[in-house]
Amino acid sequence: MADPFTELCVEMLSPLGPVRVRRMFGGQGIYVDELFMALIVQNQLYLKADDTTRERFVAAGCEPFSYSTATGERQVMSYYRPPEDALESPPLMLPWARLALEAALRATNAKAGKPAAKKVARKATKKATQTAAKKSAPAQPSAAKKAAPRRG
Template sequence: MASSNEFAAHCLELLSPLGPARSRRMFGGHGFYVDDLFIGIAAAERLYLKVDDDSRPRFEAAGCEPFDFDTKDGKRVVLGFWSAPDDALESPVLMQPWARMAVQAALKALNSKKPAARKAAPAKAAARKTKLSPAPAPAARTTAAPAKKTIARKR
């Protein structure tokens, strides 16, 4: 049996044709990103890919299983990730249609999130920073005209 890190490296190789792929250790396994979209999880030597309502039936039809776990208090948690078909783990070419569905599901999830409310504190901090920044140096003058004196006002 391959080590967890070897399996993660294999999964990265399978996902890399879709774009820049990287993994990150999390929850005793690995999380996978393509173009900084979170699209997969490796746990217990299985690769789980992100699904949505459109792609879930294809994963079900291929005999895939959902990623789930039990919490400490005995509750079953099922996430929106399903195992990749066994044959897709054989090559990047066989993985591509499944990984593309995962990328699509991740994009849909990202685009369906409501934009966060703007926070006043960062905007005020940026405004203060701008006011406290030194004024840009004046451009070199080519004429002998006297420079006008300007007074900055506080707002």
């Protein structure tokens, strides 16, 4: 069973769709409709942000998720805490959760447009076209049938 804070976060995000929680990054990753859109680290919820949504989080005074690398460098990720009052009310959380879900959707779509993904898609399309061409081509008589004498 999940801890009470994780259960609260799942409840707050569930109006957006089915929520799945998975252990990662020393915390938990939250997926809504299979889109990775939030983190829970040390009993703090962080929602995904991107270039389109980041300013909304910053303007509201939301803190980004950051961590120290093995070399002591501070890394800041594109996940922000929602405003404190959002964790107290599903209607207050919903706009922030929607921003995170939209950022997750944009990230997923951007990955699908990367050259490696396009190469795989072209290969699959080429194979499908070749298969379709073979199925629609007229049947060629086999060599044995060509050589067999006709009976009349």
